[in-house]
Amino acid sequence: MDRMMQSIADKVKNQIRLSKEDGLYLYQSTDLLAIGELARFKKQAVSGANIFFNVNQHINLTNICTSRCKFCAFGVDADENASYVMTPQEAFEYGAAAVEYGITEFHIVSAMHPDMPFDYYLGIVRDLHQAFPQIHIQAFTAVEIFYFAQISGLSVRQVLQALQDAGLGSLPGGGAEILNDEIRSQLCPRKAMSQDWLDVHRTAHQLGMKTNCTMLFGHIESCEDRILHLLALRQLQDEEPGFQAFIPLPFLPENTGLAHLKRTSAVDDIKTLAISRLMLDNIDHIKAFWVMLGIDVAQLAFFFGADDIDGTVYEEKIMHAAGARTGKAISKEDIIALIKEAGCIPVERDTLYNVLKTY
C-alpha cells in the first residue's frame, strides 16, 4: 500500500471524512482490493453481514417524453409505435395485480408527458393509496416533480405537499445523472438542472420525506465530475438530511443517442460502488441495482461496500429498453438464494429500511 492509500485507510479507520483529492486518488488507483477492503469495512460498520432487499412493483406510467435525454432508450414521441400512456384505471390494475404477490412498495416513475396534467399523477397516487394504505408509494424522480411544478403553476413545495397528502411516501433517486450543468446541457438540456434537482430533494427532506439519490456514470463525464457529484450529495445530506440510499447507475448504451459508447467495465462498476461508500459517509445504504449490474457483479458488490440489492422490481422498463441483459424481474426466493450464495444474510426491508424479516 502506498503512502496516499495508507493515509486514506487511516482516515477511514478513524472516521475522518475523505476529501475531493482522496476521491480522485482512489479513482486513479489500480489497487482495487485495497479500495474494496476499506469500503467493506465501512459497510460492515453500518450493516454487518446484512444485505437488504425489498419486494416491489415498478409502474412506468408512460414513455412519451418531451425531454428525450441522449442517454435514454425509454422515452419516445407520441406518434411513435411503441408509445403508451396508462389510463388511471390501467395503472391502478397494474399495481393491484401485484399486491397479492406480497409487495410492500409501488415504485412509480413516469416521463415528461406533453399533455397529461398534474391531476393525472395525483389521482393515481390517491387511488392506490386509498385502496392499499399499507403499501408504501415511492414515486416520481425530482425531475418529474420539477416538471409537475412547471405544468401546474404550483411551487415544488406545493406539488410535493399535494402528493404527500394523496399518499406519496418517498421519492426515488433518478434524474440526478451527473450534477454538472455543462454535461446536462449536452445530455438532457430540457429538464431540471443540477440545482433544481438538489432543491427538490432538499424540499422533500424538509417535508419529512425520505429520498434516494443516484449517479449515471460511464458516458461523457470525467472521474472528477463523479467525485464532485458525490460531494454535492454529501453536502446536501449534511445540510438537510433525508437521503436513505445511493444507487450508482452504469450507463447502458444500447438504443440510446450514445450507442457508440462502450458499456462500463465490471471493474469500473465495482470501483464506483466502493468509492461511493467511502465518500458518502453520511448516507447509510449503497445499492447494487442487479437489473443493470447483472447478478454476478451485484454479488461481488456486497464485498465492495454495497448493502442493498434493491428489489424484485416486477417489471422494469427503463434499463431493459437500453439493453440490460438481466430478466425483467426476479423472485423473492431467487434474491434470498443469491444473497445466501454470496455468504451474506438476506434481510427483507420495507421502503424506509424497517426490517421485515431476516432469512
Ligand code: V47
Ligand atoms: O433517471 C436512464 C437512468 C434512472 C439509462 O431510487 C439509465 O431506489 C443507465 O433512478 N443506462 C431511472 N441508466 C431509474 C432510477 C432508479 C432505479 C432503481 C432504483 C431507484 C431508487 C432509482 O435511470 C434515470 C436515469 O438516470 N437511466 N437511461 C441508461 N441507458
